[in-house]
Amino acid sequence: YLFVVFFFFFFLDIRCERPDEKTTLQVRAGESLYLPCPNLQCYKETENSSYVWFRNLSSTKQVEQIGTEESERVHYHHSVLYILWLNLNDTGRYITRWWYEEDNCDEFETDLVVHEEFSTDLLYHTMAEKKVSGIYCPVCEDQQGSITWYKNFSLIPNQESDPLRIPNSSKESEGIYTCVCTWEHHGIKHNSSGSRRLIIEGRFITGLWFTLILNCSVYFGQTVCERFYYLILTDGKLYDAYVIYQRNNLDEATSKTLSDFVNGSLLTVLESYYGFKLFIHGRDDLPGEDCMNLIETEIQLSRRLIIILTPEASTDKSSVSPEAYDLQVGLHQALVQGETGVILIQLGKMQDYTHLPLGLQHLLSKNSPLLWRDGESSPNSRFWKRVRYQMPVVSSNQNQQKSNDIQVL
Ligand SMILES: *[C@@H]1O[C@H](CO)[C@@H](O)[C@H](O)[C@H]1NC(C)=O
Ligand SMILES: *[C@@H]1O[C@H](CO)[C@@H](O)[C@H](O)[C@H]1NC(C)=O
Numbered sequence: 001y002l003f004v005v006f007f008f009f010f011f012l013d014i015r016c017e018r019p020d021e022k023t024t025l026q027v028r029a030g031e032s033l034y035l036p037c038p039n040l041q042c043y044k045e046t047e048n049s050s051y052v053w054f055r056n057l058s059s060t061k062q063v064e065q066i067g068t069e070e071s072e073r074v075h076y077h078h079s080v081l082y083i084l085w086l087n088l089n090d091t092g093r094y095i096t097r098w099w100y101e102e103d104n105c106d107e108f109e110t111d112l113v114v115h116e117e118f119s120t121d122l123l124y125h126t127m128a129e130k131k132v133s134g135i136y137c138p139v140c141e142d143q144q145g146s147i148t149w150y151k152n153f154s155l156i157p158n159q160e161s162d163p164l165r166i167p168n169s170s171k172e173s174e175g176i177y178t179c180v181c182t183w184e185h186h187g188i189k190h191n192s193s194g195s196r197r198l199i200i201e202g203r204f205i206t207g208l209w210f211t212l213i214l215n216c217s218v219y220f221g222q223t224v225c226e227r228f229y230y231l232i233l234t235d236g237k238l239y240d241a242y243v244i245y246q247r248n249n250l251d252e253a254t255s256k257t258l259s260d261f262v263n264g265s266l267l268t269v270l271e272s273y274y275g276f277k278l279f280i281h282g283r284d285d286l287p288g289e290d291c292m293n294l295i296e297t298e299i300q301l302s303r304r305l306i307i308i309l310t311p312e313a314s315t316d317k318s319s320v321s322p323e324a325y326d327l328q329v330g331l332h333q334a335l336v337q338g339e340t341g342v343i344l345i346q347l348g349k350m351q352d353y354t355h356l357p358l359g360l361q362h363l364l365s366k367n368s369p370l371l372w373r374d375g376e377s378s379p380n381s382r383f384w385k386r387v388r389y390q391m392p393v394v395s396s397n398q399n400q401q402k403s404n405d406i407q408v409l
């Protein structure tokens with residue numbers, strides 16, 4: 001009887017929603033893993049929540065529940081799973097079942113692949129840039145730990161900062177950068193590492209950029225203009241990111257969510273807090289400017305594209321609205337020039353991505369978007385750290401450099 005009841009409970013009564021979020025993690029044997037629930041709310045909202053973790057190991061192909069016993073090599077504590085001293089047999093699918101209400105639950109899946117030796121599969125996004133000022137550590141987003149950096153697998157002495165600063169980037173800066181994070185669990189030290197390849201594109205030439213400023217005043221009914229030319233030395237880019245989002249034909253709720261996100265969190269965190277420079281339509285374009293030309297130029301002048309996905313993003317290909325156009329230009333650039341430059345942010349839940357343009361669906365098949373839900377407005381939240389990780393590194397003396405670089409001719 002007991003067995004039958006349990007059987008029904010397990011297979012019939014529990015219907016957790018499975019949001020379309022899948023994460024794949026590549027890790028190294030011998031290291032340890034601190035794995036928070038891959039969804040931010042699930043990870044953070046531990047109050048009034050309960051959790052169960054399951055695994056379906058590749059070797060057994062059976063779903064089994066994981067225990068909470070701290071002495072076990074594999075155990076969980078609320079929304080965090082610990083796998084200590086990873087071995088190849090830990091490869092498989094890990095499922096977090098999150099009860100956020102008494103009778104409501106979500107399930108999130110993380111596919112884990114353990115590698116015995118270093119392999120290029122372990123590499124996080126490649127950074128391909130003309131100029132960089134640093135590299136963010138891809139691991140230890142949610143933990144306290146001390147950091148050591150390696151370049152091409154040799155220790156970089158006395159570098160414990162995140163991001164790792166690269167003062168004068170050049171062709172010699174290329175290579176594989178590994179960040180090793182050492183953290184403690186019950187007094188025992190564990191390591192988690194993440195590696196990323198840096199490529200310096202093209203010959204190292206700083207761009208020359210001329211800006212014409214007109215200063216006009218009206219004297220006795222006559223307009224007199226003075227011209228100033230500014231010379232700016234840069235890597236050829238003016239913006240850290242160009243933000244693409246749908247601006248028309250949205251229902252009221254989506255429109256509000258979007259505008260709260262773009263005008264709120266996005267600006268506060270990326271611009272005010274982290275110091276990135278964004279190009280945002282409606283704010284940075286001048287009225288009456290030739291829209292199509294402007295879009296192409298501005299996208300080319302941006303180091304990243306941030307594409308914000310909303311449930312109703314338009315598929316209307318016949319439309320030549322600026323927003324459809326910037327998406328088209330942006331996607332073309334991203335697909336032709338490689339995907340390193342695109343950051344996908346999804347606002348709220350979506351059943352699937354079939355309503356999106358094909359190019360975007362292609363990008364989505366390779367990179368899962370970062371999911372944003374209301375309330376993740378702290379710069380130290382996991383969501384913003386992940387966005388920051390995909391952004392170029394803000395140079396620490398950027399303001400000073402800018403003013404030095406601008407000279408009146
Ligand atoms: C948890 O539940 C209690 C009682 O229902 C409620 O007062 C409290 O606000 C809840 N906390 C959160 C974070 O939802
Ligand atoms: C476990 O994973 C395998 C694939 O690795 C799958 O075929 C199988 O159905 C899964 N088992 C359960 C009970 O979901």
Ligand SMILES: *[C@@H]1O[C@H](CO)[C@@H](O)[C@H](O)[C@H]1NC(C)=O
Nearest residue numbers: 059060085086087088089090
């Ligand atoms: C992994 O599984 C294989 C086969 O079940 C077993 O022989 C081996 O000892 C396991 N390795 C570890 C490190 O547990």
Ligand SMILES: *[C@@H]1O[C@H](CO)[C@@H](O)[C@H](O)[C@H]1NC(C)=O
Nearest residue numbers: 165166167168169170172206
């Ligand atoms: C970086 O380059 C500048 C000018 O080319 C030079 O003065 C400075 O010493 C260099 N810094 C490092 C750390 O190489």
Ligand SMILES: *[C@@H]1O[C@H](CO)[C@@H](O)[C@H](O)[C@H]1NC(C)=O
Nearest residue numbers: 151152171172173174175176
């Ligand atoms: C690191 O390795 C890359 C190739 O992966 C090579 O181009 C680069 O010169 C190496 N850098 C150093 C400092 O050895």
Ligand SMILES: *[C@@H]1O[C@H](CO)[C@@H](O)[C@H](O)[C@H]1NC(C)=O
Nearest residue numbers: 030031148180181182190191
């Ligand atoms: C952990 O990383 C540190 C720093 O890179 C290293 O000195 C130490 O040997 C590593 N420990 C293990 C168990 O790999």
Ligand SMILES: *[C@@H]1O[C@H](CO)[C@@H](O)[C@H](O)[C@H]1NC(C)=O
Nearest residue numbers: 213214215216217218226228
């Ligand atoms: C523009 O011209 C006016 C009048 O000549 C002058 O007072 C002002 O400082 C100028 N502004 C800039 C930015 O040069």
Ligand SMILES: *[C@@H]1O[C@H](CO)[C@@H](O)[C@H](O)[C@H]1NC(C)=O
Nearest residue numbers: 255258259260262263282283
């Ligand atoms: C942000 O605010 C500006 C001015 O307040 C407005 O014109 C713009 O449409 C807003 N952007 C979004 C996405 O709502």
